[in-house]
């Protein structure tokens with residue numbers, strides 16, 4: 262592959278995808294190797310490697326031990342908030358995963374069953390995910406910053422047999438108790454799992470014994486500590502699954518309050534991630550890759566857990582923040598200590614470090630010579646942050662663009678194939694396998710430099726979403742109907758004359774706050790339930806640190822006496838308790854009226870453009886011009 266150019270590899274991938282991916286499948290250990298790459302019999306739903314059989318955990322763990330790399334470090338748990346580190350070798354990981362898989366099996370978890378994980382950034386999160394994969398069970402990890410209501414909707418949708426959690430998560434200024442959140446979620450949900458397995462951590466006030474006492478009498482799931490669950494159980498052997506069987510469900514915000522359960526299969530996922538480690542990140546067995554994100558996000562699934570382990574590399578599980586734990590040198594200290602070759606984080610983390618350390622003085626305190634590249638994703642990398650990071654680190658800073666749905670990069674600089682010139686503001690070129698086109702509103706292809714809907718021609722490559730959990734129809738209507746024959750990314754952008762892709766923003770109400778994908782529509786639904794609110798709009802406005810932040814504009818009911826301060830406090834509490842702290846909803850403005858078209862549609866895009874200080878064209882269908890004029894003072898950016 263090292264002799265290849267990006268151009269030749271890309272061409273091969275789109276001209277004969279079946280051959281391309283069947284070749285790539287050779288890097289994975291199969292129980293039954295696939296003879297066919299693609300099943301298009303139910304198009305537009307496609308399945309990769311329909312007759313292949315394997316086990317993902319074997320590929321991520323056992324096979325490295327079998328190949329004689331048992332003593333190699335698989336995982337480094339490094340907690341900046343607790344000052345604790347643990348190195349786990351592949352042999353130890355195999356033993357711990359098999360044992361925990363045995364514990365899950367003892368609780369009745371079988372192939373195809375769902376297991377919901379609500380976990381902080383600790384080694385046990387990775388162990389629990391791999392244990393599910395070992396049993397052929399389907400994990401569904403929920404990010405710890407989500408509130409019980411969000412947890413409950415995921416419990417009802419995925420119907421887990423068991424929940425795996427921990428006493429809580431450690432944030433820099435507080436400890437977050439998870440067990441009360443689980444109890445509340447179980448009260449809110451209709452479905453009841455049969456067991457809750459808890460990794461008990463020191464320093465938390467709630468315990469398994471308390472939970473058992475409180476809820477035990479009322480029936481419901483049995484509560485067991487991690488240690489109790491593993492008592493007297495046999496380590497579990499890997500269960501062979503079909504390549505097309507689901508490995509995990511990961512929920513992501515959609516345009517309505519109901520999250521979408523993205524389904525990832527086993528075989529396509531293993532093939533795609535294995536391919537990506539070598540060809541995008543240039544990471545191989547023995548290298549250290551650190552993805553500073555959270556296992557609750559897709560970046561964590563793909564590049565904290567599965568990608569590095571499938572490659573036989575070492576991964577870092579970091580419990581801490583880029584700044585404040587204790588300072589802006591936290592990332593560089595770990596690069597030195599662990600010999601990190603590739604660091605992957607979100608632009609918001611770099612902006613936080615840059616704010617605290619504009620001259621890169623903390624970088625200079627550490628030996629970062631092991632670092633060969635910094636990859637970023639999760640939101641657009643703004644050129645100022647790109648130039649700053651490239652200057653202070655002195656290594657390539659590579660933006661790449663992907664989505665929870667795709668599971669890996671749609672556009673990237675394929676460092677393992679060919680290092681293409683970096684252009685600030687662009688995630689470079691389509692990754693082999695992703696046939697990216699720009700379409701106008703009726704689906705006609707646009708030319709170089711013309712902005713439109715970014716779409717990917719079907720079939721999507723392996724490793725991308727197979728469907729939405731239990732809802733093929735929603736999968737088709739959400740992604741495959743707007744432009745028949747294409748996957749609609751929901752992003753707009755253009756491709757320049759050199760083939761570089763520029764992603765400009767969402768075409769729906771999804772916003773990106775500190776790399777967290779959220780729906781303003783969902784926030785609007787919550788704000789609208791306040792008794793004093795007549796109508797409201799929530800839009801995402803540009804934020805120098807977080808990328809975007811949600812801002813609410815509220816029209817009060819006639820005669821309402823509520824003060825702006827009281828209203829703000831109420832609404833912040835409501836959004837925080839129904840979505841979670843991660844929503845970061847803090848801006849509320851009371852306005853006389855909202856701008857609308859004559860048919861009653863709120864002009865959210867125009868409001869956002871005003872708030873961001875962009876040029877805008879007032880739609881000819883506006884109902885009342887004076888409303889927009891009156892909003893100017895509230896929306897115009899304060900300089």
Ligand SMILES: CCC(=O)SCCNC(=O)CCNC(=O)[C@H](O)C(C)(C)COP(=O)(O)OP(=O)(O)OC[C@H]1O[C@@H](n2cnc3c(N)ncnc32)[C@H](O)[C@@H]1OP(=O)(O)O
Pocket residue numbers: 404405406407430432437553554555558559560561582583606607609610613638639640662663664665774775776777778842843844845
């Ligand atoms: C490519 C496909 C993808 O897009 S995958 C998604 C990629 N995104 C990411 O990796 C996320 C990147 N962002 C981050 O890691 C964080 O935002 C960083 C930059 C570290 C900053 O963290 P922090 O200072 O906590 O700010 P924040 O805005 O994230 O937090 C807002 C409030 O939520 C809380 N929170 C955060 N994480 C948790 C958690 N795991 N459990 C419970 N609570 C959490 C924070 O404490 C904060 O709360 P508060 O409002 O201060 O009370």
